[in-house]
Each structure stands twice: as structure tokens, then as C-alpha cells.
Amino acid sequence: ETGVTQTPRHLVMGMTNKKSLKCEQHLGHNAMYWYKQSAKKPLELMFVYNFKEQTENNSVPSRFSPECPNSSHLFLHLHTLQPEDSALYLCASSPHRGSYEQYFGPGTRLTVT
Amino acid sequence: GQNIDQPTEMTATEGAIVQINCTYQTSGFNGLFWYQQHAGEAPTFLSYNVLDGLEEKGRFSSFLSRSKGYSYLLLKELQMKDSASYLCAVRDQDTGFQKLVFGTGTRLLVSP
Numbered sequence: 001e002t003g004v005t006q007t008p009r010h011l012v013m014g015m016t017n018k019k020s021l022k023c024e025q026h027l028g029h030n031a032m033y034w035y036k037q038s039a040k041k042p043l044e045l046m047f048v049y050n051f052k053e054q055t056e057n058n059s060v061p062s063r064f065s066p067e068c069p070n071s072s073h074l075f076l077h078l079h080t081l082q083p084e085d086s087a088l089y090l091c092a093s094s095p096h097r098g099s100y101e102q103y104f105g106p107g108t109r110l111t112v113t
Numbered sequence: 114g115q116n117i118d119q120p121t122e123m124t125a126t127e128g129a130i131v132q133i134n135c136t137y138q139t140s141g142f143n144g145l146f147w148y149q150q151h152a153g154e155a156p157t158f159l160s161y162n163v164l165d166g167l168e169e170k171g172r173f174s175s176f177l178s179r180s181k182g183y184s185y186l187l188l189k190e191l192q193m194k195d196s197a198s199y200l201c202a203v204r205d206q207d208t209g210f211q212k213l214v215f216g217t218g219t220r221l222l223v224s225p
Binding site (some may be wrong): 040041042043044090101102103105107 | 117144146148153154155156157158161163200202204212213214215216217218
């Protein structure tokens with residue numbers, strides 16, 4: 001595997017479910033990011049991790065809980081989501097958080113019913 | 114506040130030239146990026162401008178004017194595979210952390 005991978009690619013969940021999104025990067029980067037992409041809206045930064053430490057939480061509701069066990073893996077734990085949380089969730093990585101280029105994964109298309 | 118504007122949709126024909134504009138208003142500025150995103154795929158990096166002027170990379174060029182808060186992406190010799198969304202993003206140093214602020218993207222449709 002090369003680049004940034006995300007699983008699952010598609011997820012449908014009910015509002016009472018708990019699920020997790022996984023991101024893995026094979027680029028040796030130290031910074032990882034979660035973004036949300038909703039229809040007709042700009043990409044929104046959610047969380048940033050740098051060397052496994054969370055350095056940014058962009059006022060994200062607590063029903064989204066990130067986890068970064070090491071520099072290569074990033075998770076987004078989901079619980080009691082709302083239908084408006086349906087979106088494409090993109091993971092990205094960069095050599096460090098100050099790097100100008102971010103490499104994106106293909107995203108997880110989430111539908112909350 | 115932060116605001117990035119780009120046209121929602123553009124159409125062009127194969128072999129033509131198209132210019133996608135982006136205007137921005139951010140509290141800080143430390144570079145402007147263009148990304149390409151095909152439907153259902155990850156955004157991929159196209160270009161980065163931090164100083165005024167034109168950066169050329171093959172068929173794609175990107176221009177920046179910091180005083181005007183303006184950039185454009187120029188695509189030459191259009192090919193069908195260039196049909197995609199083009200995202201303008203500004204690196205904004207708002208709270209000490211340099212984060213990317215994205216526009217909504219311009220969907221480009223290239224027809225034969």
C-alpha cells in the first residue's frame with residue numbers, strides 16, 4: 001500500500017450506533033488531519049495531530065472523537081451522530097504540521113440514517 | 114473572518130484554455146494552494162503560490178496577487194480527464210497554527 005488509505009470507503013449507520021473510521025499513511029509523515037466535506041460546502045478541518053499529539057480541534061462536537069496511537073494511524077470514533085453529519089470524511093497527512101503540502105486519502109462516505 | 118470565493122461550475126471544450134479564479138479574505142496569509150479532486154476520489158495537490166507571480170507546471174499554471182487577494186489556475190490544452198473539481202485553499206495563520214481554509218471548489222466539465 002502506498003499513500004494514504006482509509007477504511008471503510010462507505011458507511012451507513014443509525015443515530016444510536018458507534019463506529020470508527022480508520023486512516024493509515026505509508027509516507028513516513030508526522031502530521032495527520034481529519035477533514036469533513038459536505039455537499040456544496042468547503043472542506044472543513046476537524047482535527048490535527050502532530051507527532052501523535054492533538055494540536056487542533058476546530059470546535060468539533062464531542063460525538064466525534066479522534067485517536068492517534070502512532071504517527072501512521074488515525075481514527076475517528078463516531079457515536080450518536082445526527083443526519084447532518086452525513087458527509088465525506090477525508091484524512092490527510094504531511095511531513096509535519098507546518099508542511100505546505102498535504103496528501104489526502106480517498107475518504108469515507110458516511111450516511112447517518 | 115475567512116472567505117474564499119470561486120465559481121461553482123465552468124464548462125470548456127477539449128483543447129481549449131480555461132482560467133479558474135479564486136478570491137480570498139483571510140486574517141492571515143501564508144500561501145495559496147490549488148487541489149484537483151475527481152468525483153469520489155481524494156484531492157491531489159496541483160500548485161502552491163506564496164509570492165506574487167505565475168508558477169508554471171506543465172499544462173497547469175497558477176497566479177497569485179497578494180495585494181488583490183486573488184489567484185487563478187490556468188489549464189491549457191484541456192483534456193477530458195481534466196473534468197474534476199478544483200479547490201482553492203489559503204493557508205491562514207489565525208491562531209498560531211497554519212491551517213488550510215478551502216473554497217467550495219469549481220466543478221469543471223470538459224466536453225469533446
